[in-house]
Amino acid sequence: MVAAAADNAAREGLSVEVMIGDAGDPDLPTGSFDIVTASLVLFFLPKPVAAPSAWGELLVDGGRIGVSTFGAYDAAWEPVDAIFEPYLPPDLRDARITGKQGPFGSDEGVERLLVDAGFADVRTASGPVPVWFDGADHWHRWTKSTGQRRMGEMVPEAERAAVQASAGRLLDDTRRQNPDHRIGFDQDVRYTVGRRRNR
Numbered sequence: 001m002v003a004a005a006a007d008n009a010a011r012e013g014l015s016v017e018v019m020i021g022d023a024g025d026p027d028l029p030t031g032s033f034d035i036v037t038a039s040l041v042l043f044f045l046p047k048p049v050a051a052p053s054a055w056g057e058l059l060v061d062g063g064r065i066g067v068s069t070f071g072a073y074d075a076a077w078e079p080v081d082a083i084f085e086p087y088l089p090p091d092l093r094d095a096r097i098t099g100k101q102g103p104f105g106s107d108e109g110v111e112r113l114l115v116d117a118g119f120a121d122v123r124t125a126s127g128p129v130p131v132w133f134d135g136a137d138h139w140h141r142w143t144k145s146t147g148q149r150r151m152g153e154m155v156p157e158a159e160r161a162a163v164q165a166s167a168g169r170l171l172d173d174t175r176r177q178n179p180d181h182r183i184g185f186d187q188d189v190r191y192t193v194g195r196r197r198n199r
């Protein structure tokens with residue numbers, strides 16, 4: 001991912017430095033960035049208030065934060081989304097659960113996290129991201145291109161064919177339930193922004 005991001009930036013002629021680190025404990029200079037952003041990461045971190053607090057320390061006064069988190073998605077997709085669940089270790093299972101409950105279950109919950117982390121002018125915009133597939137193979141390739149790859153890898157080799165077959169059946173079910181008979185879902189994504197208070 002890091003190599004692909006660096007390649008993309010170079011291709012676009014952008015001057016960026018790409019680094020690997022723990023988003024929950026960033027090893028970067030304080031008071032030196034205008035913007036900090038995290039796309040669909042915050043709910044994975046074990047201390048969801050401590051992380052944006054630490055990110056706020058990296059910002060200049062008045063610097064801005066923007067984080068995206070998952071909102072609601074079509075109920076018909078839930079059985080597909082649950083396919084890997086029996087195989088998940090607690091950290092991955094918790095990340096899924098926290099998307100629906102607690103601070104990540106509502107706009108207000110995420111806004112409160114940023115307010116508690118010391119941000120002002122906190123507000124939310126959201127919108128649907130269409131996630132639609134040509135068929136089961138397309139869905140399978142997609143799972144391997146997202147964080148779901150790690151979830152798929154948790155399934156023991158010997159069970160993968162059976163899980164894949166059961167996924168095919170569940171995907172067909174969603175096709176029957178979707179009004180246009182397509183496979184997939186619309187995922188609401190919440191974008192929460194704020195501004196660092198002056199020191």
Ligand SMILES: C[S@@+](CC[C@H](N)C(=O)[O-])C[C@H]1O[C@@H](n2cnc3c(N)ncnc32)[C@H](O)[C@@H]1O
Pocket residue numbers: 021022023024038039040041044045147
């Ligand atoms: C749902 S994916 C989002 C990927 C990408 N940001 C995007 O929006 O397409 C979540 C990402 O969070 C990363 N992640 C989880 N915990 C992290 C941590 N403590 N530090 C840095 N990244 C983390 C995972 O490796 C994964 O790439």
